[in-house]
Amino acid sequence: MPPHLALIGAGITGTTLSIALTRRHIPHTVYEQAPHPTELGAGLGFGPNAARAMAIADPVLGAGETEPVWIEFLDGTADGGGVFAGFGEGHGAVHRAKWLGVLLGMVPGGVVQFGKRLEGVERLGGKVVLRFGDGTTAEADAVVGCDGVKSKVREIMVGGGEVEGARCGYSGKYAYRCMIPRELALEELGIERVEVSSLGMGHGRHVLTFPVGKPGGEQFLNLVAFVTDANKSWPSQDTKSFTLPATMEDALRDFEQRGFSKTIQKLLHLTKDKMDKWGLFDMADHPLPKFYSDGILVIGDAAHASTPHHGSGAGFCMEDVAVLASLLEEIHGCDVEPYDGLHEVFAAFDESRGERDQWLVHSSRRAAELYQWRLPDTGKEHFEAMRRDVETRQAVCWGIDLEKVIQEARVDLRRRRRAAK
Template structure:
């Protein structure tokens, strides 16, 4: 549906505007690819000296996979190239098998299925494939945005910390959870300018699959599992075409994060084992496989203070910059790609030509995306607590936990993105006439 042809506007004249994208994570890259493939002029500005992702897994639900196809078929092909599904044919529709992590019983308490089951990728491998879809001249590295002003022609002027500047007709901040563009839009002192600590942290590891099979057996190592427990949960899924097992061990704490401004800190494996004392041999067996020096991730989100708007004039935000969420639905990155699909379609629409139209496109994007993505942030908090038997009215009742997950995963997975985009374009059309 690229270049939106059926919304009643006249034949598409070439675009004479330029979009600046700030940040080259999954949100910024997928948006740049979506725009470039629709002949919308854009440049991506990334503060690092190259594209980078951490050595960990990320999984995608059916809505995310559809968003890849809509954004650009090449993104979907890149994903298929690096995607790993559950190892057993009988588990192809299983998202996760849920187990009681505190008893010595290897049977699942229940399983949650989706139409595509589990789809895990190694982040860095996926990003490597994505970068191949964007010409090098569309990207500028070493550009950390500091502020944005407007010149006498109405162009947005971006000032970078290296003293340089660049201009564009509109700017999309895909600069992650600590977004500078969000701060510029809402004001540095607004409560949503900064994310807050969810009082959960996570140890992450990638371990060789043969070692994992030795430690916990084939069924649990080769297929995605969620080990539940009091105030903690451990999830695993295979990546690297089944050669590695991705492990993420979450813990809830009443304490504040002591890592200062950093979202990660290092810890010793012994600390993880202490945190999960009392869990069963599957959980402890998994943790013993991790490196001695582990990274711990603080889970921050925008749940306490949702952003009141995803745009202001011709500035907008997408991905974690707009709706950073805890990862308990495994959907944050997928929602980044949903954002990119909607934004690409709107900006490529033939109705969008002038500065005023660009603002209208951002308004239609805000209307289309804000409610759903802010729901995710709250739902993710709730479901993380369900996995840890902490959710009010649910506790350790496995039937209730299963029902909550089913219902919420349904809302995430069963989005009709094509319809959502059509609705957003109708909205855009009303705004530009």
């Protein structure tokens, strides 16, 4: 029998992995804590790496939709054009909740079980037994934690909440998020600011906007306004909530007396009376030494939760999915003991992804410091040097040769399997 995998979490990572495994006929079940799909009504941007990874996960996901994408970096303290730009070929941006709906629609019925909050994992012989909050249990050959930034699977893997181990922490920045109806944004800002993704840089703050939706459907300008927190700690640690209610006035107050341009002020005035303020958490200070242990693997945000300053968190999750699905395909149908085969797959996955995923976590933090002119040699006088820095990082994010990486990971897996025999 081929190994049966338990995927925890039906977010973007878990659902895409399920699609990739379905295409490869690899048996699995997805367990999601929420009683029904939960995603935000916010925008999600994809770079070329994400587009390539999705095409590997399932050609249907990558089919014929790539288009030129670019982002214009603006001096947020002056009204005028961009100071430099980044270009690529990608999928543009999607509405998160709608996109997750599309993805879930591609998973065969019965594969995703909602209302199953994982509480514990026990190993029993070569199997794992999962314990859920509703009192039920399930058995699998291994667990893949796709359960996001607050991952329970990661907590179980590092030995429980009591132990000082890998976990996410507050990055010292938060973000206001809002989807502005396109018509409203057009009226106030004009076509260029609405159709071109842009990142307005400035002192201790930066503002990202990008268009979401296609003509004929609902269209928005997605706005994310990032703030360096003077408090350094997030108020709702105890409730474990990373979002707090906020208003337009809160955002305006945070951008007061920072010298931001009329365009940015106008943008902030288009936000809603009620919106969310997101604490940005990541694993930069407490990373996982490796992404797997006995019968357990974590991928996506569960493994390497990052701040969103490269706009690539989900893109790297897609890369994880492409690599893992390709490695599982390699052992699928082989006459190895499933459990042992999976161990080698998890090790090869970790070897392939570990360094790159950790790079994103650290580089994303640094990128925010750059956009907010909080590093030496940043700010108005240094746009050329900043452009080079941004371009170098973007090239790492977007330029991965994923086919080659997967081929190398496959070779590594074969070597590990030979050594294990």
